[in-house]
Amino acid sequence: MKKIYTLAIPFFAVLLFLSACSQEIESNMSRDVQEFSAVNQDGEKRSLEDYKGQYWIADFIFTNCDTVCPPMTANMARLQTMMEDENITDVQLVSFSVDPENDTPEALTEFGDKFSANSDNWDFLTGYEFKEVRELSIKSFQSMLEDVPDSDQMSHGTRFYLVNPEGEVIKHYKGTQADSMKDILEDLKKIQ
16 A cells, blocks of 8 residues: 555656646637638738647727727737737737728738837738628627728727637637736746
């Protein structure tokens, strides 16, 4: 009996150590991102395949937005700076335009420049039809998206989404709250 205890103690110590080292992100979603085809602010083609194999953070914005998009984009810029400070370089930021008719690559570049967005790891996407981005928003991210009648505004969700390397949305965060960027950063640290 004493021999069993002698063997069991190191075994359980190793298990405890390994479980402490591999912290998992507490998920609050599980949705596969459907295929999409887009261009970024530099006119480069992008699809789901370009982001597979890495974690990425997504949101939905448009450049003519006069309510939630500026604070959301400021928060994404804040997150980008926080990631740089923590040397997290393998996570892509992806902002889907919900107004592809007006949000050209040039308009997205100008919009990103207002927030000092670094295009090395932040894509602003356009180049699809509104109905395509609406379907992507609803089906893949469980986020409503509507064109507001008699207006140049869009009604869309304000969450940020963590997508895993397999293309599955695993968590959402409040995109309009600056404190949520700390939560995202802590989750990103767990996957480093």
